[in-house]
Amino acid sequence: MTDRLPSLPETNWRTRTYLIGGLLGLMIGLLSAYLYARAAEENKALQPGRIKTMDALRLSIALLAIVRQITDLGARNDKS
Numbered sequence: 001m002t003d004r005l006p007s008l009p010e011t012n013w014r015t016r017t018y019l020i021g022g023l024l025g026l027m028i029g030l031l032s033a034y035l036y037a038r039a040a041e042e043n044k045a046l047q048p049g050r051i052k053t054m055d056a057l058r059l060s061i062a063l064l065a066i067v068r069q070i071t072d073l074g075a076r077n078d079k080s
Contacts, residue, residue, distance in 0.1 A: 036048060
């Protein structure tokens, strides 16, 4: 019975990496937006306040540090 099923094309590691990374980024972004909106609602704000420039800069630096750590994981050449 399984011999009649069409074979799926083989996906390479790069495609899987992009898909997994994209899905993880989407989930983390949505979770972050949800928590940001929920925190604003808990403070009884009609809408969230504007993000200050220094806060955006701090977040950017933290995100760059995370991206660098992920890049270092990919650069490791483990033979085990």
